[in-house]
Amino acid sequence: MAFKFQLNPDIKFEYNPEFLARAAENESKLITHQHVIKNWLTLNPQQQLTSLPKELIKVPLQRDDYRILDFGTHYVGHLSLDINIHGAKMDAPLTLKFQFAEIPAELGLASSNYNGWLSRSWIAEETLHIDHLPIHLQLPRRYSFRYVKITVIDTSPKWKITFANPTITATSAVDESQFPNPTSQDPELRAIERVSTKTLAECMQTVFEDGPKRDQRLWLGDLYLQALANYATFKQNKLVTHCLYLFAGMPTTSGLVSANIFTHGQLAPDDTFLFDYSLFFISCLKDYVLQTHDVSTGLNLYPVAKKQLDLALKHLNGIGKLQLPSTWPAFIDWGNNADKTTAGQGVLIKVLRDFLKLTTNLGLSINRRYPAALEQAVTYAQSNLFDIKKGLFFSGPNHEFNLYSQVWMALSKTLPSNETTKLMTTTYQDFFPVTGIATPYMYHFIVTALLESGLKAEGRQLIKTYWGGMLTQHADTFWEAYKPEDLTYSPYGSPLVNSYCHAWSCTPVYLIKKYHL
Amino acid sequence: MAFKFQLNPDIKFEYNPEFLARAAENESKLITHQHVIKNWLTLNPQQQLTSLPKELIKVPLQRDDYRILDFGTHYVGHLSLDINIHGAKMDAPLTLKFQFAEIPAELGLASSNYNGWLSRSWIAEETLHIDHLPIHLQLPRRYSFRYVKITVIDTSPKWKITFANPTITATSAVDESQFPNPTSQDPELRAIERVSTKTLAECMQTVFEDGPKRDQRLWLGDLYLQALANYATFKQNKLVTHCLYLFAGMPTTSGLVSANIFTHGQLAPDDTFLFDYSLFFISCLKDYVLQTHDVSTGLNLYPVAKKQLDLALKHLNGIGKLQLPSTWPAFIDWGNNADKTTAGQGVLIKVLRDFLKLTTNLGLSINRRYPAALEQAVTYAQSNLFDIKKGLFFSGPNHEFNLYSQVWMALSKTLPSNETTKLMTTTYQDFFPVTGIATPYMYHFIVTALLESGLKAEGRQLIKTYWGGMLTQHADTFWEAYKPEDLTYSPYGSPLVNSYCHAWSCTPVYLIKKYHL
Structure with a gap:
């Protein structure tokens, strides 16, 4: 992942030697x-x-x-x-x-x-x-x-x-001669599974890299998705342990984890901070404990997870509205044309739920401020961001209707289950076929929102048209960027620096297995 | 030196381990x-x-x-x-x-x-x-x-x-902090001495290289001149010993020494053969024995010197005319527009004289076939190549008058001393200012011919105009190619591959000292 450059020369980091030692213990041999x-x-x-x-x-x-x-x-x-x-x-x-x-x-x-x-x-x-x-x-x-x-x-x-x-x-980091077999009965989905498994394997090096061509870096948003695909395939869980400890070991003096870490050469956190990426430390740790039952690591890292949420909740105002500073933007997806405030609110709600699950799974008691914050954030979204007439969420001062808001509000389960299904049905009618979105990262969340909201056929079909579209283009691995309506698209002005094997595009193998597609 | 490519894939070489061992013993530390x-x-x-x-x-x-x-x-x-x-x-x-x-x-x-x-x-x-x-x-x-x-x-x-x-x-190979002082009283010549000494020093590496930029190789024609400049300056004679043994250690199965040797990486002779370069092994060994009194090396290498001459004399016909095969051309100078047969005849005569001197200096007896060959070659040149009316030598079937013929006939002392002076006086009138010649290599022989023929002022002046001309162009070292009438000249189509520190341009320091200029 990489798009907008941040420059934060004044931010200081405070390394945690114990966590970095744990990271070192969990290094994998290539x-x-x-x-x-x-x-x-x-x-x-x-x-x-x-x-x-x-x-x-x-x-x-x-x-x-x-x-x-x-x-x-x-x-x-x-x-x-x-x-x-x-x-x-x-x-x-x-x-x-x-x-x-x-x-x-x-x-x-x-x-x-x-x-x-x-x-x-x-x-x-x-x-x-x-x-x-x-x-x-x-x-x-x-x-x-x-x-x-x-x-x-x-x-x-x-x-x-x-x-x-x-x-x-x-x-x-994994043995490419021992790839897990696809699980779907559908030949096209089986092909997609194979290529997403290959994509994941190629990005699994000494860390989960975002792209082995570029940036060759450990990004938290990518790690979150790669870890899910890993649990569905190689189960090389030690690599997840290693990466979680790396993020936990190099926060800012305020406790914020960086959006990414440099691991080639001297270990160092980047001075880039993304709201959603920081919070995905929580979701990633929740998944990790659920999958590995490694409660010890979970308990070690829980304070770091809690810290991310505490930092986020500072920006939730008295009526449950998330108001992020420009120094800690929500990434959501490439591009700055769409208003991302409602999607950001969705991320917070979704991660608050993950945090509560993590706390419970670790056998810890829940401080009541977190359920309270969740209720506030949900209520605010229901009351102030939802257009009942249109059946869609809007975003920002201009009441913009965009796909990001619907997807993240669906994923956050802000509405009751049947209303989320209606939300995604309306979304499907209004925003499909999807245009203007180029990242398999965002497509992952769109598909997940469809599948989680009961639109299984539509979710399944979107995997086929989107990732299958890359296969039609003879992809050996899935790409960083793919825009079905513009096959020569590059976010960088030239395909020469596009990454054609990119972590955030590896999730179909996870989705197909999890949702029995 | 490099100009015309030869391809001789069928030629075989026969290495002499003893000579190569002597070469190795005489390696210099950089x-x-x-x-x-x-x-x-x-x-x-x-x-x-x-x-x-x-x-x-x-x-x-x-x-x-x-x-x-x-x-x-x-x-x-x-x-x-x-x-x-x-x-x-x-x-x-x-x-x-x-x-x-x-x-x-x-x-x-x-x-x-x-x-x-x-x-x-x-x-x-x-x-x-x-x-x-x-x-x-x-x-x-x-x-x-x-x-x-x-x-x-x-x-x-x-x-x-x-x-x-x-x-x-x-x-x-020499200590650049201990450069010998110039010997001339003339400030311009002193500057030329300094730059030619610098040029020589830069080309003295593990061997006498032709140019440290390009070809980085030990060429016999360059070595012959570099050794002379070395005796006049650094007296790093071991490097000459090393190079002579390298040439002697890798002849063809017929005993012919190569025009040059590759010394970076694996030692190997090039499959390029030049009549004059092969013969200069003799002149170079003659100078070496004279300067170093190393009779032992002289005696070791004498058979190799003799072999070059014997191979050359095979091409001297019954009336003393040198007729070279196309596989063993005389280099004389860059370019193939001029007829070089008379110049080649001059090289042979000059080297025959060097061979007789070498034999005498080593205390060896002279086989009478060599003075006989010398007399034949001289007589042929006097009788068949000299235009009495013009007072100049001509060359080839079209009786071409060129500078190369006059210079090499003067150097060969084919005419009696006073007539050689007349020859060079006529040459000076007819061919000066020199045009169409781009190599300091050929200019060295022109100047030498003037100085040896009693035209000291003209020789001295030519050093000033030619090498001094490079100084006017801010040369830090003397160049491979310099054509006063075309300052952007490159023999290769681009100055990018010209060598601007080239062995064969280092001789003024020798000439100035030898002729007390």
């Missing part, structure tokens, strides 16, 4: 598998990927020649290959350009034309000088890819090169 | 010196280098910003610098482009526009991803430079960087 090249490809005159004729594979290459390696599916890891020399002795260095791609479209774009606002440094390419041949070249940096285009910037007029044995040493 | 940055530069609106205002040095940099480092003069070595981060945590990699330049003009050229025929891999640039900051970055590859332009390809919108402590760890 499992590696080697995969050799599956296909040698080239570009046809229409610039589409096509198989390289077998007799051309060993034809030596010189200036401006290229080869495209295809490893058959998406992996995260390190590329290696042998490079041999043909002709005279090496009278100049060899220069090669490597372009790593998760999807073919990335190979058609020149990085020199990139003008997006996200760092150009995320463009997955390397230019290397090689001074001695032959060589078994092992690229030092980890990449996330299926395809690699290797262009010969130059040899010399006296010699050429060939590539042999391209191999990826793929890493994951 | 001496390192650290130099910190002298000036921070920037480009003014006219794209000229100018000092960076002091208050800007520490201003943090982001996407597309750049700094130009100036180390004050030319060095060969490894760059290091500290990179610090300013702002938030590092939420993306840092990508930097490094462009190394021996002269400012290289910084104004984009490598993407390079279309020369020489390998693009020689363009001195690197693009590096840096995943963790702060860092003390040490670039792994050796470069030859005075200037480094570092462009920030990208940071992220959340942080910037600063550079500190740019340092070069410079290497040379």
Whole structure:
């Protein structure tokens, strides 16, 4: 997850050495598998990927020649290959350009034309000088890819090169040779399950990364969803323990957990704070205790969960209205065009319920201020945010009706069950087919709201049209961004920095299993 | 030296382990010196280098910003610098482009526009991803430079960087803090001596390299001149021993020494053969024995020297005419427009004389076939290549009059001394000012021919106009190519791959001392 940059240079953090020690105890070892090249490809005159004729594979290459390696599916890891020399002795260095791609479209774009606002440094390419041949070249940096285009910037007029044995040493926290089987009877849903399991596995590294291509970071909102998918598949619960302790171990001096943590290199919290992400620490811990029965960790981390809620409730006014400061915005989804206040109110209500469940499950007594706050927040939403005539919630001073509000109000169960079903039925009539939403993250919540509100067929169908839509586009893993109505959409101005294997899109395997789809 | 590519894949080499062991015994240790940055530069609106205002040095940099480092003069070595981060945590990699330049003009050229025929891999640039900051970055590859332009390809919108402590760890086989003093009384010649000494020192690495930027290789023609300059300055004779044994240790199965040897990585001879370069093994060994009195090495290597001559004499026909096969051309100078047969004849005569001197100096008896061959070759040249009316030598079937023929016939002393003086006087009248010649290598032989023929003032003046002309262009070291009538000349289609510190241009210090200029 990444969209709007926050700059909070004055915020100070207070590390908790005990929690960080617990995090360290729960580190997972990465499992590696080697995969050799599956296909040698080239570009046809229409610039589409096509198989390289077998007799051309060993034809030596010189200036401006290229080869495209295809490893058959998406992996995260390190590329290696042998490079041999043909002709005279090496009278100049060899220069090669490597372009790593998760999807073919990335190979058609020149990085020199990139003008997006996200760092150009995320463009997955390397230019290397090689001074001695032959060589078994092992690229030092980890990449996330299926395809690699290797262009010969130059040899010399006296010699050429060939590539042999391209191999990826793929890493994951889980054993990719032992993937759980799909559970659905529906072939399309089974395919979706497989790809969401693959997506999850690729994002499970030393932490639950948001995307192994980019940002390679532990985001709380992503962790919340990844943990659910993990319980439905690999049950690699130690990785969840590790990540929860990381967030708990590096809060601000006020006790707020960061929206994300840097784990490559020196451990550090980001100075980005999102209301919903902070609160999802509570939901994630509630799920964790329910799934693992690890009450000890639950009790250790309960004060951190409670702290997030206490910080949130400071912004609930006397009549139960959530009023967030600009320094702690609700993310809800990408984009700042929609009013998110009602959705934020929904998040708070939903998380208050999770907190009460967590407290009960840990055998702790409930301070009555929390049920009181819940009632206040619910009452405020029912009385002040719901348009009885339209049967929909509105948001903000302009009484805007948006999908975010309906989904989060449904998830929060602010209305009685039958009225939530009516709410989502109306929502389905008014807002479907969904447009203007590009994140599988938000689609997850839309589907969940449908399924939780008894619109099982509609929820099931949305999984098929949305995640199935990515399969139609030959996705090996599910993407960070997918807008059915705009297949070339990038939130960053260029697909070159889009992540095509992204944690927050891995949830169908969980949804399909949980709701028996 | 490098110009025309030869491809001789069928030639086999026969290594001499004893000679290679002697080469290894005579390896020199490199001496390192650290130099910190002298000036921070920037480009003014006219794209000229100018000092960076002091208050800007520490201003943090982001996407597309750049700094130009100036180390004050030319060095060969490894760059290091500290990179610090300013702002938030590092939420993306840092990508930097490094462009190394021996002269400012290289910084104004984009490598993407390079279309020369020489390998693009020689363009001195690197693009590096840096995943963790702060860092003390040490670039792994050796470069030859005075200037480094570092462009920030990208940071992220959340942080910037600063550079500190740019340092070069410079290497040379000689101690650059102990340069010999110039010997001339003339300030301009003293300046030329200093720069040629610097040029020599920079090219003295583990071998006498032709150019530390490019080709970084031991060429026999360059070695011949470098050794002369070395005897006049550093007297680092062990390095000459090392290089002579390398050439002797890797001849073809026919005994021919290669024009050059690869010494970075695995030792190997190039499959390029040049008549004059092979023969210069003899001249170089003659000079070596004369300068070092190392008769033991002289006797060891004498059979190799003799072999080169024997191979050459196979191409001297019954009437003393040299007829070279296309597989063993005489280099003489860059370019194939001039007829080089008479110059080649001159090289043979000159080297025959060197061989006789070498034999005598080693106390060996002279086989009478060599003086006989010398007489034949001289007589043929006098009778068949000299135009008495014009007072000049001609070359080839079209009786072409070119400077190469006159210079090599003068150096070969084919005519009696007073007639050689007349020859060079006529040459001076007909061919000066010199045009169409771009190599300091050929200028060295022109100057030598003038000085040896009694045209001391003209030889001295040519050093001033030619090498002094490079000084006027602010040369820190003398260049591979310099054409006074075309200051932007590159033999490769782009100055990006020109070498601006090149062995074969280092001889003025030798000439000035030897001829007391």
